Amino acid sequence: MAGAKNQLFEQFANLARVLGHVHRLELLEHASQGERSVERLAQLTGLSVANASQHLQHLRRGGFVQSRRDGNRVLYRLGEGPILELLSALRCYAERSRAEVREIVSDYFDQLDRLEPVSREDLVGRLQGGSVTLLDVRPEDEFALGHLPGALNMPLEELERRLSDLPKDQEIVAYCRGPYCVLSFEAVAMLRAKGYRIRRLEDGFPEWKAAGLQVEAAA
Template identity: 80%
Template sequence: MLSMVSAKIRIYEQFAELARVLGHAHRLELIEHVAQGERSVERLAQLTGLSFANASQHLQQLRRGGFVEARRDGKRVLYRLADGPILSLIAALRCYAERNRAEVGKIVEDYFDRLDQLEPVSREELVDRLQDGTAVVLDVRPEDEFALGHVPGALNIPLDELERRLTELPTDQEIVAYCRGAYCVLSFEAVAALRLKGFRVRRLEEGFPEWKAAGLLVEARG
């Protein structure tokens, strides 16, 4: 039978192993992409700029740590985010880093805050505004991510198509833009570009995965 001390150490060893699995920038980025919906290794490698072999190796590490799950679809292996408070764990890490790591705070200030200094729209506020029709929701992720799941009623205009599709956006309502998560540059750049064009626009706090994890309604294309 384990003693109280040895039981505690065994638990801490497991904590340390989970931290080790998360302790790689590519794995954190892969979690962000897998959180959008089920994706193939090929697509995840493309999105992250990794080789197929490298992406597969990182995903296997995440699977062994219980952060993602995999299934085979013919010759392809598809990955999805595992159950559990994974995004809450990442959010806690982000909040700690922004508060206690000077380099993180400087990057946020120099890049993200420069693009968008207005307070973002909270999930609760957006729910209310969707109900009373006082906001138009803009999803600036790629079309394949939008198809996997999106905020109900959202208009999908990927960032690289925004300039030529401005006429699809309303000029008499505030636009709420969102993308993959708190550090996804797509929504920051979309908001900055639209404000230069005279649109009233703010970002959604965090992104689609956090919206979904909060148990809010989601639409998907069949």
């Protein structure tokens, strides 16, 4: 029995080692938005294509991503199973147990937005009542892969010149890639300074989709 238990623990340790790299965690964040090519994932993470491909191969062998070939391109998407839940548990544990993590959250994220974010449950009710404008601040290609119903896509770099497209008589809820996605934090800080009533969604598009809530995609 002890031998079987040790074998299991060894398998668990192998999976933990796969996740033990900053670039792999970042690649998972981007892969969770939808299926992307190696080249696009490399661009988003600032890695060379060769380096990104190497990390993705480790993630694929661990089952954290899946791949398929489309002509000359290799496309990656998030693997099956509770991967987002695993990453969320890791984040929550780090916030609780690591002073360095709490310091980063306090010094950067909390400075941009100290208001309580909007929960998924609250947002579902408000969408049904039509009392909120949804703002997706991810790049256009990510929005096309999937987004919350009725969301307005306005990437962060376009906000300044598209302010007239946003209502000032209705609260705005902004979202992006996940709980630590800086795009929504910076959008909230910018728009709140300009007099808009805006809050963040508590997490992002992948978590919304994983919860089985309605999503839309470009035709």
